Amino acid sequence: MKHTCITAALLGLLLMGCQSSKTQYYEKHLVFPEGATLEQKVDMASRLTPSPQQLQWQQLELTAFLHFGINTFTNKEWGDGQEDPRLFNPTQLDAEQWARTLKEAGFKMVILTAKHHDGFCLWPTATTRHSVASSPWKEGKGDVVKELKEACDKYGLKFGVYLSPWDRNAECYGDSPRYNQLFIQQLTELLTHYGEIHEVWFDGACGEGPNGKKQVYDWDAFYKTIQRLQPNAVMAIMGDDVRWVGNEKGFGRETEWSATALVPGIYQRADSVNQALGLANKSEDLGSRELLARANELFWYPSEVDVSIRPGWFYHPAEDNQVKSLARLVDIYFESVGYNSVLLLNIPPDTRGLIHENDARRLHELGQYIQRTFATDYSLAGNRTFTGREGDSFEIEIQDNVPVNTLMLQEDIEQGQRIEAFTVEASIDGTWLPIAQGTTVGYKRLVRFDNLVADKLRVTIDRSRADFSIARVGLYYAQPIIETTDTEGLNLITPKSCRLGNQPAPQAIDGNSTTAARGEGLVPIVVDLGEPKAITGFCYTPVAEGNTEGTLFRYHLYRSNDGQTWERIVTNGEFSNIKNNPIPQVVALENIPQTRYLKLEPLEEIDGRAQTSVAELGVVAP
Numbered sequence: 359m360k361h362t363c364i365t366a367a368l369l370g371l372l373l374m375g376c377q378s379s380k381t382q383y384y385e386k387h388l389v390f391p392e393g394a395t396l397e398q399k400v401d402m403a404s405r406l407t408p409s410p411q412q413l414q415w416q417q418l419e420l421t422a423f424l425h426f427g428i429n430t431f432t433n434k435e436w437g438d439g440q441e442d443p444r445l446f447n448p449t450q451l452d453a454e455q456w457a458r459t460l461k462e463a464g465f466k467m468v469i470l471t472a473k474h475h476d477g478f479c480l481w482p483t484a485t486t487r488h489s490v491a492s493s494p495w496k497e498g499k500g501d502v503v504k505e506l507k508e509a510c511d512k513y514g515l516k517f518g519v520y521l522s523p524w525d526r527n528a529e530c531y532g533d534s535p536r537y538n539q540l541f542i543q544q545l546t547e548l549l550t551h552y553g554e555i556h557e558v559w560f561d562g563a564c565g566e567g568p569n570g571k572k573q574v575y576d577w578d579a580f581y582k583t584i585q586r587l588q589p590n591a592v593m594a595i596m597g598d599d600v601r602w603v604g605n606e607k608g609f610g611r612e613t614e615w616s617a618t619a620l621v622p623g624i625y626q627r628a629d630s631v632n633q634a635l636g637l638a639n640k641s642e643d644l645g646s647r648e649l650l651a652r653a654n655e656l657f658w659y660p661s662e663v664d665v666s667i668r669p670g671w672f673y674h675p676a677e678d679n680q681v682k683s684l685a686r687l688v689d690i691y692f693e694s695v696g697y698n699s700v701l702l703l704n705i706p707p708d709t710r711g712l713i714h715e716n717d718a719r720r721l722h723e724l725g726q727y728i729q730r731t732f733a734t735d736y737s738l739a740g741n742r743t744f745t746g747r748e749g750d751s752f753e754i755e756i757q758d759n760v761p762v763n764t765l766m767l768q769e770d771i772e773q774g775q776r777i778e779a780f781t782v783e784a785s786i787d788g789t790w791l792p793i794a795q796g797t798t799v800g801y802k803r804l805v806r807f808d809n810l811v812a813d814k815l816r817v818t819i820d821r822s823r824a825d826f827s828i829a830r831v832g833l834y835y836a837q838p839i840i841e842t843t844d845t846e847g848l849n850l851i852t853p854k855s856c857r858l859g860n861q862p863a864p865q866a867i868d869g870n871s872t873t874a875a876r877g878e879g880l881v882p883i884v885v886d887l888g889e890p891k892a893i894t895g896f897c898y899t900p901v902a903e904g905n906t907e908g909t910l911f912r913y914h915l916y917r918s919n920d921g922q923t924w925e926r927i928v929t930n931g932e933f934s935n936i937k938n939n940p941i942p943q944v945v946a947l948e949n950i951p952q953t954r955y956l957k958l959e960p961l962e963e964i965d966g967r968a969q970t971s972v973a974e975l976g977v978v979a980p
């Protein structure tokens with residue numbers, strides 16, 4: 359025993375000796391020593407690196423989300439947990455079609471909503487009867503998780519699971535220890551029965567109102583369960599491996615630091631530290647020097663951009679013609695993957711259990727476009743790497759007479775993220791002309807500029823936290839996109855007039871969703887169609903940008919033909935997920951007699967404020 363200790367001590371000394379001559383790196387997390395100067399902090403920040411799991415994950419670039427579940431069959435975004443499991447009955451579910459479509463479009467991983475907020479499980483769990491086992495699909499013998507995992511294995515895709523902590527069905531939700539145990543059991547089933555899992559996605563959403571159930575999650579236990587059962591998996595969003603970019607629109611930040619002062623939400627100190635630093639997922643600046651000066655610790659916490667190919671996350675037949683255009687998806691690609699983030703694009707399978715033809719076609723177009731754009735590197739830099747210090751430049755020679763418009767830069771993030779600012783110039787007929795400027799690079803930065811034919815480009819690293827190390831550069835030509843299809847509107851009738859409380863609210867019916875009507879308090883919004891008309895729904899458009907105060911979350915809806923006597927036609931309606939995804943909310947109304955007036959009565963604003971706002975209120979006609 360004594361002998362072993364001495365040997366170990368000697369080995370330790372030897373190792374320390376070796377390390378002292380090498381650069382010291384900090385994997386995933388670092389704490390600044392007390393009294394550290396800004397210069398010391400910047401230097402340490404430059405040596406913060408990803409864990410091997412995070413590195414592998416960042417290299418995936420393109421990943422896909424599949425929102426599928428009971429909501430697919432109820433046509434909702436959030437189920438309330440009371441749905442009859444017998445509604446789940448896809449007629450042609452084909453997980454291989456999902457995997458094949460995604461693989462062919464260049465995706466590297468697929469994440470399935472194994473359980474969404476409604477609590478319905480897509481695998482035959484032992485924890486609840488609220489699952490596929492109680493559905494008519496395959497006579498209760500089916501397992502969507504298994505079918506998709508097998509399809510992913512067949513097509514060489516990684517596989518991840520979304521397991522919603524918020525559960526509106528579990529009877530023990532709110533009884534914290536009991537629910538935590540149930541959740542760990544669900545996690546254990548998913549992480550042990552299906553082979554390798556590469557990402558576990560924990561959503562942060564919870565719509566429980568002030569009188570709702572208060573569940574305190576045991577994040578630490580969840581985290582340890584993942585580490586024990588799937589050590590190669592990353593834990594996303596409510597996890598400390600992968601950070602939510604802060605919106606569901608598909609756009610990352612131009613200045614995107616993987617090394618950030620934002621404390622992941624699963625740590626108990628997260629709220630107090632983040633508040634003191636004035637930080638949230640949505641903050642514009644998560645890692646500047648100004649922030650380092652105030653921070654005590656840093657995390658390697660790279661961003662993931664999640665966005666749906668359609669307005670909603672789940673499949674709704676009314677959105678079949680609202681699949682995002684190729685131009686929009688390409689912009690999303692450039693402003694996620696090209697902004698040092700991983701793209702997580704959602705494609706919701708339909709009630710047949712297939713990726714709808716319109717989505718499949720668009721995915722194919724996107725895959726082809728990306729493949730075509732990056733197939734030919736017009737730089738003569740080959741696989742050269744570039745290292746240097748702040749202020750240094752390097753040149754990239756370009757093949758003769760070819761137009762280029764996209765520069766790719768990649769830092770060697772195994773040494774940390776360092777570049778803070780760069781300038782790109784082109785040599786045209788012997789003269790250097792500035793063509794672009796940028797800030798962070800990180801794992802990948804795609805810089806777009808106007809088409810140009812030049813002999814070479816010069817990249818100057820204007821500001822860097824330490825010596826920079828570029829692992830890869832590339833120069834490409836991205837074709838202009840000629841739009842053929844885009845969203846097709848609903849049959850919306852514009853009301854003749856609108857009132858918000860006692861005030862006329864013309865902004866709500868002016869067809870312009872950048873203008874809004876606002877009122878203090880939770881005040882009803884009434885629209886008048888001028889005469890009774892056949893209607894099949896209404897559409898509440900919230901303010902999407904800027905001041906979102908007053909956005910409605912819960913409501914009652916009434917109809918009337920004289921504006922005096924009102925019949926309530928929707929009780930306790932909910933604009934699910936409107937806070938994170940402020941898109942027009944189309945609500946179908948069935949078997950409504952001809953109607954002249956509709957009244958939307960607010961019950962709850964997204965943040966519980968006594969305010970009401972509306973960008974547009976339309977009525978849907980058959």
Ligand code: FUL
Pocket residue numbers: 435561562563664671935938
């Ligand atoms: C949100 C959820 O509430 C949505 O329904 C969706 O799952 C999205 C990815 O995360 O917060």
